[in-house]
Amino acid sequence: MSGGLLVAGTTSDAGKSVVTAGICRWLVRQGVKVAPFKGQNMSLNSFVTREGAEIGRAQAMQAQACRVEPTALMNPVLLKPGGERSSQVVLLGKPVGELSARGYHGGRQQALLGTVLECLEELRGTYDAVICEGAGSPAEINLRRTDIVNMGVARGAGLPVLVVGDIDRGGVFASFFGTVALLSPEDQALVAGFLVNKFRGDVTLLEPGLDMLRGLTGRHTYGVLPFRHGLGIDEEDGLRVSLRGTVRESAVAPPHGEDVLRVAVCAVPLMSNFTDVDALAAEPGVVVRFVDRPEELADADLVVVPGTRGTVRALQWLRERGLAKALARRAAEGRPVLGICGGFQLLGEHIEDDVESRAGQVPGLGLLPVRVRFHPEKTLARPAGEALGEPVEGYEIHHGVAEVLGGTPFLDGCRTGQVWGTHWHGSLESDGFRRAFLREVAAASGRRFVPAPDTSFAALREEQLDLLGDLIEHHADTDALRRLIESGAPAGLPFIPPGAPA
Incomplete structure (x- = not known):
């Protein structure tokens, strides 16, 4: 096989990331050497590659689906929102400055298209197939002129486009038709067809609609993927976390010991890398919830203050909501608190941030x-070490540099009593360390909780990726999909003028 594909979506959260990962895992199981790609990513969930480059966590997850090491080529442009109107621009894994949305879309973005296409071309020269993920919708016509992630990439690289729609939201047929109709003739020529995501029920009831859609657009539907719980692995957007919901819960698995452990995660503004708590939620008998009120900390055995792109803003938010006082009471009572990255920084004595x-x-x-001073240079690292008698690996992404003045060393941070702080993201994915840490939490909380001795976070992640591959293998037209990747969009696809059905 030799080729590529762009997975676009009718909306954000249509399922592009997981569909891309599923196609990647299906292909690699067929013996295809495949890589993921996303020209531009906007996310507060990021990862550090072995060469010290920062990319979106979704592309790191997709690389794992491909069973390859992630690199900066797979996500050349990463935007990290710092508020409503500006983002840090990370180019080929390194920060290059802050830009407003107007400044970025006003000229900077289009200048990056050449870099994006060069990265894609380099990947295509190395791998049999490259499966690209779009962003938002390709029909965002106000942004088409400067697009470097959807049809701009498809046109620049001659890629066929598969449009994914989330039928669970409703209106998927209108979304499919409208997406194609809003595109120019040149862009429409690359849109090969559709993939329905998150379908519940009897697929035969959907088939008349799919036939009508083909009649209206001349395009094939490449599959109907059923709804599956628990597939939102490594989401891109840390700004839309459902508070007080079951965003991350492992309530299915009974505890290995007699008690469960309750973990409350403070949903701070501009929360980043909230995926750090996934490994806790994967542990049988650990229930994780996101909170934003002090009373929600009362029954928690552990409170996690996660990373954030706005440490000082998060500090103010904690004080305004009364969470700062609740955390201080916990510390005085010897009840566990864990601060990670920005969460670690705000637990210290003061922050100097220019x-x-x-x-x-x-x-x-x-x-x-701890005293923290922010430096213009960002620390990007993949540290490894030992804590609580167990080996630990993690990754660091931060501008703040911590001066530790006392306490007991803990990874690169420290602990005082039951307050723990570290810059290391991903440390809880180290199974032995996670179990040792949870035993400490259980002892401090007076819980008869025993971590499961055989829980492997890496194995659970592999199971999820295999499930994504299964969804493609069993519910997509894989023969047609393979032809599409190898040969591109079929010739002679009809142009649909806006408003044609009327």
């Missing part, structure tokens, strides 16, 4: 003997 918020020196929560 980089991220430009707020100067700001008092922290004072729960750890």
